[in-house]
Amino acid sequence: MADRSADQTMRLDRFLWFARIVKTRPFAQALAEQGHMRIDGRPIDRAAAPVRIGNILTFVTHRGEVRTIRIEVLPIRRGPPSEAQRCYQDLQAGSDPTS
Incomplete structure (x- = not known):
């Protein structure tokens, strides 16, 4: 993982693929281009x-x-799953250990 500062950016499809949220980069591109994603x-x-x-x-x-x-x-x-999971935090109800 990189120690990138908050002012640096990355393409959405690369982030989704590198963080192992999707299995392939073409699938990440399709997900982003369908218009069902929000930032x-x-x-x-x-x-x-x-x-x-x-x-x-x-x-x-x-x-x-x-x-x-x-x-x-x-x-x-695109590292191993354990490394990829540290790139993001799930915000769903029930995924937070304090809820």
Whole structure:
């Protein structure tokens, strides 16, 4: 993982793939271009939309579930799952250990 500052950005499709939220980069591009994804509440319809640390991503999974995550780290590679999971925090009810 990289220690990138909050002013740096990454393409949305790269983040989704590097953080292992999707299995392939073409699937990440399709997800972004379908218009069913939001960054900080704004609808997104392009894979090249920039994301940065602190952004909130909301989207529908292939199972029809709404998923909301906060970007914690911008990864520099598609690493192992344990590394990828540290790149974001799930914000769904029930995923927070304090709830």
